Amino acid sequence: MAAGSGVPPDNTLPLLQFVPWQSAVDVGFWQKLAARKLAELRLSEAEQPLAGHFTASTHTQLSSPLHVGPDAWAGGVSEGAVRGGRAVAPGSCVLTNTLDGFKQADKKALLQAAAAKVWAAIVSGQAERDSALLNRFFLLTFADLKKWDFVYCVPPPLGEAMARACLAWKQAPPPAPPPDAVAGPPGDAVSDLAARLEASSVEDPGDVAAASVGGGSPFFLLHCAEGEQVTAHSLEHWSALQQQAGTVVAVYLDPCHLASHPGWPLRNLLALAVVRWRVRTLPVLALKETRGRPDWDRSLATTVHLPDLPEWRATGAPCPAAVGWERSAAGALGPRVAALGAALDPVQLAGAAVDLNLQLMRWRLLPSLDLPRLTATRCLLLGTGTLGCAVARTLLAWGVRDITLVDSGVVSFSNPVRQSLFTHADCLAGGRPKAEAAAAALRAIFPGAQASGVRLSIPMPGHAVGAREAPAVLAACAQLEQLIQTSDAVFLLTDTRESRWLPTLLAAAHNKLAINAALGFDTFLVMRHGAGPLAAPPPAPSADAPAAAGAAAPPLRLGCYFCNDVVAPLDSTAGRTLDQQCTVTRPGLAPMAAALAVELLVALRHHPAGLHAPADSTPPGAAFPAGATAQPLGLVPHQVRGFLAFFSQLLVTGHAFDKCTACSAAVVREYHHRGPDFLLQAFNTPTFLEDLTGLTALRAATDELLAEWEAGDDSAADADDF
Amino acid sequence: MAALSPTDFARGARYFVDVWNTFRDEQAEWVEFPLDVAAVHQVSGYVALSNIPAMSATPSEIAAESSMLTGLEEPLDELDEDTATLVFPSTAAAHTYDFHMVYSPAYRVPFLLLRGQRLDGTLLTEEEMAADLPAQTAELVNDGRKWLFLTRQDHPYLNQPWSALHPCETAQMMKLLMGQESIQTSGENEEKTKSGEIRAAKYFLAWFSVAGPVVGLTLPLDAYRFQL
Structure with missing residues (x-):
């Protein structure tokens, strides 16, 4: 048994405190x-x-x-x-x-x-x-x-x-913090343990300990025999070793870095010493390591004085009260939280990966790419057909999250091969509503997409509205207006001309960006509408002489889809055959136009003037003009016209027409002023818009001119063709 | 291309571990994990440097705990009446880093993976890690040094979320560093020769001399004096 003599009175020794284990x-x-x-x-x-x-x-x-x-x-x-x-x-x-x-x-x-x-x-x-x-x-x-x-x-x-037992445990005066103070008080049995281990010639103590450590044994005994021999043993050999001369030291792997206090594992070893070995003092070595080897310099050796606890040694003694719940990171007692969404949630991982891909573009080729601005763009897609599906997918590829799709139809059997968000299953049982099916497909492709579908029929001029339908039609108008107001960009992707009138007007009235894509059989038009007619003009580039006469006039407002027309939109489907009603186009056309529409949006979002950005253009056949534009993504044109038969494209600029039936100041003012009444009149009376904008008067004046001209010159003129 | 074969990666890594453990007189040690060239998928294993305390002087503030925890603290407080427990400032929020060097079969170059954690095992965010990196790294990244950006990437062997110094520009960089030597492609026979081994070791050290400092790992100059 270890020497019990020389144990100081209990109350002269400080209580041993253990460092909790993280x-x-x-x-x-x-x-x-x-x-x-x-x-x-x-x-x-x-x-x-x-x-x-x-x-x-x-x-x-x-x-x-x-x-x-x-x-x-x-x-x-x-x-x-x-x-x-x-x-x-x-x-x-x-x-x-x-x-x-x-x-x-x-x-x-x-x-x-x-x-x-x-x-x-x-x-x-x-x-x-x-x-x-x-x-x-x-x-x-x-x-x-x-x-x-x-x-x-x-x-x-x-x-x-x-x-509870800890309250009674005593320790020899704790070793001083300096790293060399590993020994207990003078005369302690283990005071020179480190020195003896280092000096041991018979067996390398490092190997002995390392062997035990490497064997996965967190506690073991070191027997310091007479002379300098030190050997390692399992805990179960305690009694046997007591019969031999020398000192037995209990060693444990100590996770605690402090030189002043022992780590947590010692507590249970001491319990074992009290219950099984029935000792009142125990020489202990807290083993620390460096680079996988025992670090004798940092290891802490001391003799622990233990209380006599007969109630623990009694046969069948119950387990003493336990402590040990770990403190949270904030130091309070309580649970901890591991929030790993960003690291493990597949949805978040997909979002991060999509962004990373775009970030790579920014890091490598386009340092000025403004991804936050782009991905925050709320896009409204009117029409979820061939164009709508392709636009939505390209927007996703650019990292745009917030996409609202509007369509009144259901998916039909001919759709999936051309309309990339649908599959055959969507056509069954009468067909799913297209807007809803397309939104679901977007979310399935990318769970981070905030895609929603709205089933809505866009009211059109020339499609007469009866008194009974009027409330529903006006409700649709109000819903569309609300959708446009809460968007940053509106894509016009429907299959008729007249269905684009109301969204064009609403975008002009609320000064929202509208991007229009329209298809012929082998030609397409992709264009952005200009700012609204009542919108404040963009700030002058130079502020030095704002009122100076002859200063450069502000750039002309860009036109809309209807600015080249001298007739109001009419019902274009009435009296047409099936092949004329359906948009019959070369299949490759829609993806091209849709891609250009999205790229036009992306280019424009990077233009500081935004909606008011002037149109860039290049003369046909010219090489890309160096320094033609300061924009990171190149030109920001007004219209792109594509001719698939020639595999060619043309940039066109058209300015706003002051008698336009959709975006002129007269129409927008009238809409603001009369609202629903104005809309119903426009739907029901085709000539109303022409009267309002002065197109009727313009045509009359033209006819008059022609009549005069004909009267003065006998050569025939084709009066009804502009 | 200045690529490295899986065999040469294993040889270079082993040499690097020797050099590091010889020249860096401190507690941190690189450990080889199965550098088994014969394994499937040309897996070359990896070498690891674990539990390195953050280079930054002060660990960041402890994140506010989730509201999920409301009402959970009291019942546990009752349990804490143990005077034998030393209460001292928690180091749970201290940042530690693991570094792994892995072979990228796609780019045929070594690349550096790292993972920052608090001592309690919770992961650091990219922002927290960025704050721990040497100040000059942030400057270099902002300066458009392409090979210096960190990306979230799964550890190829552990299938856990780590961050990596993106390997896509490494071959280009190594071409610059190795010069003429990068062009000699070591054939099967040559790989076994001394010169192949020297090339692998040089390659690895040269790569580390650029990749290491990005994350605050450096070797003393002496380590680069070649003695194979």
Whole structure:
């Protein structure tokens, strides 16, 4: 038995305090937990075996945590888990099904149950054969698998069992903080242990200890025999070693970096010493390591004075009260949260990957690409056919998230081959509403998309509205207006000319960007509408002489789709055959036009003048003019006209027409002034818009001129063709 | 192209580990994980430097805890009446880093993976990691040095979310660094020769001399004096 003489009176020694052990629950552990929860555990709240691992303290500034990693679920040690100085700590985990279950769990009882297992291993002597059992830990957790949030409590390796006894434990005056002060007071049995280990000629103590450490034994005995021989032994040889001459030192891998206090694992070793070895003093070496080897300089040696606890040694003694719930990062007692959405949630990962791809463009080719501005653009797509599907997909590719699709139709059997968001399944049972089906497809392609579908029939001039239909038609107008007001860009992608009139007017009235794509059989038009007629003009580029006469006039407002017309839109489907009603076009045309429409939006979003950006153009046949534009993405044209038969495109600029039936000041003012009445009149009376804008008068004046001309000149003129 | 074969990656990495562990007189040690060239998919394993405390002087503030936790603190407080527990400022918020060097079969170059964690095992965000990186790294990235940007990337062997120094420009960079030497492609026979080994070691050190400092890892100049 170790020398009991020379024990100072209990009250002269300071209470030994232990440094709590930090747990580090690895992201890989949560990954595996999520997979197991879904596939195997499901609703089971049964305790699951785990295995953590740790090393002795390797840093002077940081303690080594108890790692609970992805291999913890193997129930043992998988490849690479025990390497170098790593030791295994067995443990278990309870996963509650609900947050309430977690909150209401009887944490005191769970802790006590965990402690009882350690206690049982100590009392039975099992812990001496397998010392890792002294470091047993328990984890209580709740996983929110939708948000990838995990809440957990870890009472790391015990200490629990010794709670009350600690009050009586005494320690020799603690070693002073300087790193060389590893010895206890003079005359202590282990004062020169480090020196003896270093000087040991018979056997390299480093190898002895390393062998034990490498064997995964977190606790072992060093026997310092007479002379300089030092040997390592398992805990179960305590009694046998006591029969031999020399000193026996209990060694443990100490994760704590402090030189002044022992780490948590010592608590349970001391409990074992009291219960099994029945000692009142115990020489202890807290082993630290550097680069996988024992670091004798930092290791702490001392003699611990233990209380006499007969009630613990009694046969069948109950497990003492336990302590050990870990503190949260903020230092409070309570659970911790691992929020891993950004790292593990597939939806968030997809979003990050999409953004990264675009970021690469910014880092490499286009440093001035303004992705936040672009991806925040709220896009309204009117028409979810061939053009609408292709525009939506290209917007997704640019990282645009917020996409609203409008269509009144359902998916028909001819659609999926041309309209890239639909499949055959969408055509069955009468067909899904196109807007809704397209929005669902966008979300399926990219869960980060905020896509919604609105089934809406856009009212059109020339399509007469009866008194009974009027409320529904006006409601549709109001809904469309609201959709346009809450958008940043409106795409006009419908299949008739007259269905573009109302959105053109509304975009002009609310000064919203409208981008129009229209198809012929082998020709297309992609254009942006100019700013609204009542919108404030863009600020003058130079502020020095704003009122000076002869200063450069502000650029002319750009035209809309209807600015070249001298007739108001009419019902273009009445009296037409089927092939004339359906847009019969070369299949490659729509994707080209749709792609250009989106690229036009992207280019314009990067123009500082935005909606007021003047039109860029190049003379036909000219090379791209160097320095023609300062915009990061090149030209920002007004109209692109494509001729597939010639595989060619032309940039065209057309200015706003002051008698336009959709975007002129007269129309917009009238709309603001009379609202619904004006709209109904426009729908029902085709000539109303022409009268309002002065087109009728213009035509009359022209006819008069022609008549005069004919009267003066006999040559025939084709009067009805402009 | 200034590429590296999987075999040469393994040889270069092994040499690098020796050099690092010889010249860096500190606690951090690179450890080889199965550098098994014969394994499937030309997997070359990786070398790891683990639990390196953050280079930044002060760990960032502890993030505010989720509102999920409301009402959870009291019942546990009752349990904490243990005077034998030393209460001292928690180091749970301290940042530590793991660095892995991995072979990229797609780019045929080495690349550097890193993962920042708090001591309690929770991952650092990219912003927190950026704040820990040497100040000059941020400058270089802003300056458009293409090979210096960090991207979220799954660890090829561990299937966990890590960050990587993107390898897409590495071959170009190595061409500059290795000059004429980069052009000699070591054939199967030559790979076994001394000169092949020297090239692999030089390549690896040259690569590390650029990639390492980006994340604050440096070797003393002496380490680059070649003695193979």
